Amino acid sequence: MNVQIDPAGYVLFGDHTFRCALGRSGISDTKHEGDGMTPVGTLPLGRVFYRADRLENPPRTGLDIVPIHQNMGWCDDSEHSDYNTLIALPHIARHEKLWRDDHVYDVVVEVLYNTNPVLPHRGSAIFMHVAKPDFTPTEGCIALKIKDLLQLLSHCNKGDFLHVPSPEQA
Numbered sequence: 001m002n003v004q005i006d007p008a009g010y011v012l013f014g015d016h017t018f019r020c021a022l023g024r025s026g027i028s029d030t031k032h033e034g035d036g037m038t039p040v041g042t043l044p045l046g047r048v049f050y051r052a053d054r055l056e057n058p059p060r061t062g063l064d065i066v067p068i069h070q071n072m073g074w075c076d077d078s079e080h081s082d083y084n085t086l087i088a089l090p091h092i093a094r095h096e097k098l099w100r101d102d103h104v105y106d107v108v109v110e111v112l113y114n115t116n117p118v119l120p121h122r123g124s125a126i127f128m129h130v131a132k133p134d135f136t137p138t139e140g141c142i143a144l145k146i147k148d149l150l151q152l153l154s155h156c157n158k159g160d161f162l163h164v165p166s167p168e169q170a
Helices: 146-153
Strands: 004-005 011-012 016-019 041-050 065-067 074-075 084-089 096-099 109-110 127-130 142-144 161-164
Touching: 011 146, 016 146, 074 142, 127 146, 142 146
Parallel strands: 004 161, 041 065, 127 142
Antiparallel strands: 004 011, 011 016, 041 109, 041 161, 074 084, 074 096, 109 127
């Protein structure tokens, strides 16, 4: 199953349409670290990370599932060799924590952007995750209501893609 992003702020798959939040600066095919843009592309879906202490059951999905632990982070330091990878905390490079006090990372889907190879400054930590209640724009991710994200994941399998068209293609 392929998941389509509508630049107006919707996720489309099968006969489903869900509202989503996108990057605060829009969508771009020239993404770079810290620009707040959601990257354009046909991007494979990777692992699903989740907070076992906040979900009654692990997400149902054909993707690999990984429980989030307090020592997990994601390196967003373009100058470090661990850039755009899952890391163990503490870590010397700049990073974000996956174990958060808010609920946006209760379920996180790794979007395989800038991963093979990882290129410095091209952007990191692009995820599908839980939206804030008011659908506040993200730092470049795609965010949905948790119930919508869990429903989407129940249809996802290894080899599925997220398609983010350039605004001109939409």
